[in-house]
Amino acid sequence: MTVAEPLFGSLLPEIVTSPPGGVSRHLAKRLRSVESRNITYFDVGWPIFWKEASGSNVRDVDHNLYIDLSGAFGVALIGHAHPRVVHALQAQGEELIHGMGDIHPPVRKVELIERLCGIAPWVDAQAVLTTTGSEAVEVALKTARIATGKPGIVAFRGGYHGLTMGALAVTDRAHFRSYFEDQLYKGVSFAPFPECNDVSRVTADETLGLLRAAFQQGAPNGDPIGAVIVEPVQGRAGVRIPPDGFMAALSDMAMEEGAMVIADEIFTGLGRCGSMLASERLGLRPDIVCIGKVFGGGLPLSACLSSQSVLSAWPENDGEAIHTSTFLGNPLSCATALAVLDVVEHLDVPERAEVLGSQLLSELQDSLRGAERVSEVRGCGLMIGIELVTDDGSPWKGGAVRVAEAALAQGLILLPAGEHGHVVELTPSVFLTEDQATHSLGVLSSIIQKIH
Template identity: 35%
Template sequence: MKTSHIRTPLPGPRAQALIARDAEVISPSYPRDYPFAMSHGRGTEVWDVDGNRFLDFAAGIAVCATGHAHPRVVEVVRQAAGEFLHISSDYWHEQMVGLGERLARLAPMRTLAGEAAMSFLCQSGTEAVEGAIKLARYVTRRPRFIGFLGGFHGRSMGSLSFTSSKYTQQLGFAPTMPGVTHVPYPDPYRPLFAGADQGQAVLDYIGLLFERSVPAAEVAAILVEPIQGEGGYIVPPDGFLAGLRALCDRHGILLIFDEVQSGVGRTGRMFACEHWGVAPDILTSAKGLGSGLPIGAVVAKKSIMAQWKRGAHGNTYGGNPIACAAANATLDLVEGGFAENAATVGAHFMDRLGELARRYPCIGEVRGRGLMIGLELIGTDGSRKPARALCDAVITRAFHNGLLLLSCGASTVRFMPPLNTSVAEVDEAVELLDASLEEALVGSHDPA
């Protein structure tokens, strides 16, 4: 195992000092899993303040799409910063207009359905979701929404009303925005509907809701992640997204795809919905769009977004020139080969994880697309019981071995490295993961 890059006990003395200072002045609400204090990064490699080197397969929660400090992104950010740092969205500038043109060209409503698109630029995924649900209500004049259990869409009050990946995210904040009804997300590995096509069963369930308790004529939109992220990196069954599209069309409901985590090349395509050839009416993007700079976008059919009147929605920082410059450079790189690399290297990664799955009975499933991959850990009694303690132990041991990971769902290790991660780096990560699994299993006897 490659442990030579870890030079100190973790956390090291400088990290301990920084963490102690943080505890006095920074909110304790951040869900930090292990004591990593970053100094700098290059590509998929990062170093902590004590000089320990790690492979970053969390990438700032799928934000660092082009890796840490990609030279092209750094170059355009420096150039843009030297011109002007900010002008409010009341005015115009080249980076903002150019990004809007780029998003209009790449939007799945255009590439899959041949419809023109427009964008509203903002700072984050949660703000993009807020904009999307506001647009849906404004256009349809309907008050209700359908969301999915396990979904994560943000933490501000509107987006939080959809978020249901963990109850702790809503605990203490009720009531959130009214009008949201949650339905199951189809999970082929953990089916809720026995002996049925899980996607069709969920569609039938929504149909039953429309008959019994949620009038379809009052539903503005259905908000869904094409691949569920925080809920477990769950890939829906084929036909599900197309079924949602048909259901929405039948009832005059808008379909919103949250591609904050799955978009911008993450799955080997520009947007995950392209794997199934289904176009939304509205799409949200953020995270990897700016390679680390805060930016988000609501992308919608032009026929929908053009209905917003002057002053109907706005913000101060939307279209920030530095963030837009980073986004334009990011999209250059993603289109120029990074999405293709995610598909190729992701396939190799899935194969390597499959090899581990054949050796470890605690690995229940390996699933994903591109470099958005989940490895679900289970008990060994044949019941597929989530192995929560084991998952936490693997994440912790991986950190001590020099690999940064995060979990999702009940007990899934998720992998979301930069899109330019190499085969060699994947092989190193698998070696570190293998050792971490062995160490965690030695210390873990309770599968729950």
């Protein structure tokens, strides 16, 4: 019997020219001349320009073949160009490409919202479709303000919720905020985010005490607090996982204080952390949920979900919606999202993420035990972080950037995370093959053990 050759999507890396190759370098030169210098990161070994992708493979314009361990910012949980998603996109493209979301909606908008409400944690769920994660957060913040009448917000140190003005106000990173600080809403209190394996910074009880004080004192500008926004697992901060019981206690406190809990599940939702929503496994009981990334299957789509009792605080549309956008309910995005939900539910993606994530985490912890630059390897489902430190135990600033560049040269795409660029972050597809996983972990472990 002839053994079939592995297909593009399940292949091991093949580097034919040291990345970035000549075509990528030429494209980089062209891009630098026409794009704002703030947008794309350029360095000696960065970036490559993608030509095609499928499953866990990416091929660049110089014909180098890579394994994508980043999931393209966490989007490709079910792999790049999943056949169901591609079919849905092609079929919808032949029928209707654009609609009038809040005036004359496309059919797919109705179908998607019905489907989405079926997996939400409320029996009377409703949704607002949005385009980006930041926009979903904006809708969530507006919803909490309208529903509670209290504009103040509690957010967390290390939290990332987007870079539009409302979302940026609750994002904790001076790098993003500094140029716009005088334009940001001043009614945000930032609390420390406790971590399950690190009480050197703050314990859960200490954080809860600070939260209670914030509720009692109000926001820095004096506004009463009506919302707490939190990532169940902090993604961009470096896969920071809260201790058991913290999220449940946070939910209890918010309810007692008459505030709404907004779960930012843009990164963690739809199976990435081993459950449909990470809130479920961590005990968080949100009033509002934001989802995105995985949701659109590669197309720009996000959503803000809540119960009818909460969303009914918004006024009835009298012919002019007070929050809407041109591409709300775009039929192409809705069609791909329906296909994504088919895959997530029918192929039990959350369970696959839990099993594969546990396997990768265990193998990395074993292979990196004793590595001088590694302080911790942690994970939740298919979100894994490898924290790098210097000789004195402080964050190794830029260490994960160096690892990512070395990995790219050997055919692995991954991203640095953490405020100091000191956490190697892995968010691969659930369909990463055994051979791809074994190869990737071997290469990555070798790089981390040797790099100085």
